[in-house]
Amino acid sequence: MTSSVRFTEEMLGHVTFGELDFARGAQPNRDGSGAFKFHLTIEVEDIEAFGNDPLRPATAVGWIESDAFGGKLPVERGWFNLFVDVEPGVKHMLYRLWFRDGVGHPLTMTGFKLVKDDAGFDVWKDTTTLFTRVLQGHVEEGDDATATVIASGIIIIRARDFAKQLTTFRAGGPSVPNQLGALTKFGVIFVQQLAEAYLRKGRRGGRDGVRA
Template sequence: MSSSVRFTEEMLGHITFGETDFARGARPDGEGAAAFMFHLTIEVADVNHFGNDPLRAADARGWVHCDALGGQLPVVNGWFNLFVDQDGKPGVKHMLYRLWFYDGVGHPLTMIGHKVVANDGGFDLWKDTTTLFTRVLRGHVPEGADESAEIVGSGIIIIRMRDFAKQLTTFRASGPGLGAQLGALVKFGVIFVQQLAQVYLRRGSRKRVAAQG
């Protein structure tokens, strides 16, 4: 029987409708700007398989909240990838989010987001792992179809320090006995630290990332 790990994450910030640039979309005082947040429980169903396959997605459930889209809106399907290597960019990894939901009048929407984990400006682990470049797309868009989808809005959402502290208390494990559960939590922590080490302790990674722009 496999062991699973789950935790809760909350992020908030702003998107701007009709905007494609993340930084411009994150400005709270721009025309078309709207507060945007999510509250998710992410569950890794099989920690061992998750660690061996970076493309294996964890399940994400919860809700997004945006008054301009209809308030608190349940996530009907959600996926999360912890660390995904980027082709041609050694020492750069993305954390990926994809959430399907409906707006307040029933139109299907997709939130996609990525965190860029890269040793490109000193030891910026906190910023990298708590900053999500976010887009809302029209329709329920599957993986691989983002480029052809209509962009509803773009922006940036973040984890606040107090929310991160709370997140650390939400880690739970399920498995065949206490030993397996503790082992799953340790395994997940090891996966996380090893992946970060590949980025921040990789010799010459900062120079390579900078050279690639």
């Protein structure tokens, strides 16, 4: 039988309508609009398969909250990928959430965390900063380039929310040892992937991985 791992994550920040640049889109508007938040439970359904898959896929369920899009909105389908290789020493943590605005229009939130040793050992910033876009329609993976961008910005995990997140890790499995093993394996995978990004010898310079 397989063993699973799940945890809850909450992130918040700002997005700006009509903006393509992440940093500009993250600036709060004077009227307070543009606030964007999500609350997700991310689940790795089979920790062994997860560890052997270079895309390290998981599912995500929960909700998005943004007055600009209609309030608190359920995630209809959600996907998460942990530490996907972009180039040597550069990894992305990927998010894709399908939801609908307050009047029923389908939307997709996409986001990536850029994990790269470009400013010293900046693991906290890299693993808690999500470059975020909202796209028109329910956009499949691989179709982002042709999708219409509704808004862009950056959302983050606050320190107090991260501390809470650490208490939400749970495992499922046929026995307690299996469950403990699943949690341990997830932790090992996480640390190994960070080591590849930050401690890899002979890292090469290159693009910063953040594109408009």
